[in-house]
Amino acid sequence: MTVLVAFGTTGGGTGEIAEWIAGELRAAGLAVRLMPAAEVTDVAGYDALILGSALYGYGWHLDVRRFVHRFAGCFADRPVWLFSSGPLDDSADTGQPPPVPHACTALRELPARAHVTFGGRLTAEAHGWLGHVAKQLARDGQAGDFRNPQRVRAWARAVAVEIRTPSHETDRP
Numbered sequence: 692m693t694v695l696v697a698f699g700t701t702g703g704g705t706g707e708i709a710e711w712i713a714g715e716l717r718a719a720g721l722a723v724r725l726m727p728a729a730e731v732t733d734v735a736g737y738d739a740l741i742l743g744s745a746l747y748g749y750g751w752h753l754d755v756r757r758f759v760h761r762f763a764g765c766f767a768d769r770p771v772w773l774f775s776s777g778p779l780d781d782s783a784d785t786g787q788p789p790p791v792p793h794a795c796t797a798l799r800e801l802p803a804r805a806h807v808t809f810g811g812r813l814t815a816e817a818h819g820w821l822g823h824v825a826k827q828l829a830r831d832g833q834a835g836d837f838r839n840p841q842r843v844r845a846w847a848r849a850v851a852v853e854i855r856t857p858s859h860e861t862d863r864p
């Protein structure tokens with residue numbers, strides 16, 4: 692079984708989360724294609740999709756929004772999971788923020804089984820305009836790395852189990 696893990700990232704934090712997820716899926720015996728969402732031109736041949744986006748201004752990364760638009764309806768017969776990465780505090784770990792509207796659209800349009808929010812990362816090492824914002828936030832004590840690799844990896848292992856479970860075993864009567 693081959694899983695597509697596609698992501699949209701500006702500062703690299705979400706891309707690294709996608710790498711952690713891909714690593715767990717591979718460890719579970721699944722074949723994985725890990726790609727920036729903008730580079731995906733064809734989704735035939737994949738048995739499942741995990742799609743993740745960085746959050747900016749309460750929205751998803753443009754590349755991921757475009758992915759959803761391009762492949763709307765294509766996953767009606769294959770399982771899809773979504774994740775967002777953003778909160779620069781521990782709110783993603785202590786309570787589950789509701790999906791942003793773009794994630795709700797993806798849940799409906801692809802469609803997808805579930806959505807989860809993971810913490811984000813914004814540190815002073817970021818480049819360009821992100822680095823500028825990060826330095827400002829750091830002065831206010833708000834910057835940092837709030838991603839939780841253990842939680843991400845545990846989520847990915849649970850998804851791997853679902854992917855490997857024949858759908859008739861999870862169908863409700």
Ligand SMILES: Cc1cc2nc3c(=O)[nH]c(=O)nc-3n(C[C@H](O)[C@H](O)[C@H](O)COP(=O)(O)O)c2cc1C
Nearest residue numbers: 700701702703704705745746748749777778811812
């Ligand atoms: C200008 C700006 C806007 C942001 N807006 C949000 C937001 O609306 N919600 C959120 O949870 N995080 C927000 N964040 C935090 C980012 O989502 C976080 O830094 C994330 O890890 C970025 O992912 P990336 O490194 O993959 O681009 C924002 C960060 C910046 C710099």
